[in-house]
Amino acid sequence: xxxxxxLTAHTGYWLRMVSNAVSQDFARKVADEGxxxxxxxxxxxxxxxxxxxxxxxxxxxxxxKGAISKLADxxxxxxxxxxxxxxGDKRAHTLSLTGAGRSKVPILAALADKNDAEYFGILPTxxxxxxxxxxxxxxxxxxxxxxxxD
Amino acid sequence: xxxxxxLTAHTGYWLRMVSNAVSQDFARKVADEGxxxxxxxxxxxxxxxxxxxxxxxxxxxxxxKGAISKLADxxxxxxxxxxxxxxGDKRAHTLSLTGAGRSKVPILAALADKNDAEYFGILPTxxxxxxxxxxxxxxxxxxxxxxxxD
DNA sequence: TCCATTATGTTGACTAGGAAACTACCAGCG
DNA sequence: CGCTGGTAGTTTCCTAGTCAACATAATGGA
Numbered sequence: 001x002x003x004x005x006x007l008t009a010h011t012g013y014w015l016r017m018v019s020n021a022v023s024q025d026f027a028r029k030v031a032d033e034g035x036x037x038x039x040x041x042x043x044x045x046x047x048x049x050x051x052x053x054x055x056x057x058x059x060x061x062x063x064x065k066g067a068i069s070k071l072a073d074x075x076x077x078x079x080x081x082x083x084x085x086x087x088g089d090k091r092a093h094t095l096s097l098t099g100a101g102r103s104k105v106p107i108l109a110a111l112a113d114k115n116d117a118e119y120f121g122i123l124p125t126x127x128x129x130x131x132x133x134x135x136x137x138x139x140x141x142x143x144x145x146x147x148x149x150d
Numbered sequence: 151x152x153x154x155x156x157l158t159a160h161t162g163y164w165l166r167m168v169s170n171a172v173s174q175d176f177a178r179k180v181a182d183e184g185x186x187x188x189x190x191x192x193x194x195x196x197x198x199x200x201x202x203x204x205x206x207x208x209x210x211x212x213x214x215k216g217a218i219s220k221l222a223d224x225x226x227x228x229x230x231x232x233x234x235x236x237x238g239d240k241r242a243h244t245l246s247l248t249g250a251g252r253s254k255v256p257i258l259a260a261l262a263d264k265n266d267a268e269y270f271g272i273l274p275t276x277x278x279x280x281x282x283x284x285x286x287x288x289x290x291x292x293x294x295x296x297x298x299x300d
Numbered sequence: 301t302c303c304a305t306t307a308t309g310t311t312g313a314c315t316a317g318g319a320a321a322c323t324a325c326c327a328g329c330g
Numbered sequence: 331c332g333c334t335g336g337t338a339g340t341t342t343c344c345t346a347g348t349c350a351a352c353a354t355a356a357t358g359g360a
Contacts, residue, residue, distance in 0.1 A: 011282045014285035015168065017298040019169035036346085053308085064348060065308075068309090069311085092309080092355090127287075132164065148170050203339095204339065217318070240326085241339070242339080
């Protein structure tokens with residue numbers, strides 16, 4: 001049978017395996033707080049920006065505007081964000097966190113801290129920093145900048 | 151405003167960002183060959199095993215049996231796998247690659263090689279090996295073993 | 301000024317997967 | 331035998347995305 005290189009020879013294989021595990025665990029944690037990972041990313045982006053256009057969020061999160069539209073609907077439904085008309089452009093509007101939404105962000109951020117500690121805390125400090133640095137290098141070299149959501 | 155730790159302080163953030171980029175690029179590559187990443191994983195698993203029960207594939211790929219059932223339907227539709235009754239247990243059956251499916255695996259494997267080289271080849275050999283080693287360590291310590299699919 | 305082009309956001313059709321109900325079957329025990 | 335409980339796969343319903351068509355509004359050139 002023709003050779004098919006061993007999957008486990010690929011760094012991408014292990015990258016994905018670890019990444020999926022970290023993510024799925026984080027998803028479980030934030031689900032206990034009643035939000036999804038996409039919702040968390042959305043709220044985290046608004047936390048710094050105060051008010052953003054859906055299109056800006058789509059850009060930042062690497063999602064389509066359709067997805068953002070639906071995601072915003074869900075967060076509106078949960079009372080975590082509000083929508084404000086954009087005076088001067090009747091097509092546009094901006095989204096901001098409500099008080100409830102804003103106060104939820106630090107709680108979720110703490111879960112992110114905890115998740116990171118759980119997964120990477122098992123490495124010695126030096127190795128942990130090395131991993132972090134290598135990943136940042138790869139992201140830099142590829143010009144990656146969208147907040148990872150899925 | 152209460153502190154919400156900088157997202158970019160999380161190793162998990164960069165891990166996901168890089169992992170998503172690597173994966174999405176790979177997805178694009180295999181799409182040119184007419185298959186999805188899940189289909190590739192499925193076929194790659196069968197390539198070594200020759201014939202497997204859907205339940206075994208579900209276990210190996212970390213997917214539900216429902217998802218495997220549908221995935222198998224799609225691959226059957228594309229003529230890449232075949233289904234064989236399991237003599238001795240009328241509930242069960244096994245799945246195997248067809249000739250067409252089997253000959254596609256090395257092509258897809260080459261794409262995986264290429265993708266890995268594209269992403270990690272920019273690192274010096276030593277760093278690349280370090281990254282690989284660190285990821286394997288993390289996977290080991292967590293007891294991860296399912297083939298990453300998404 | 302008016303019309304063509306472009307931009308913003310929403311919607312509908314579609315896809316892929318998970319959860320759980322369901323079907324069909326097996327196995328062991330009375 | 332014939333239940334009863336468990337097992338293998340399938341199906342249904344749901345969620346959360348994409349993509350493309352759409353409605354509406356802004357813009358800019360003839």
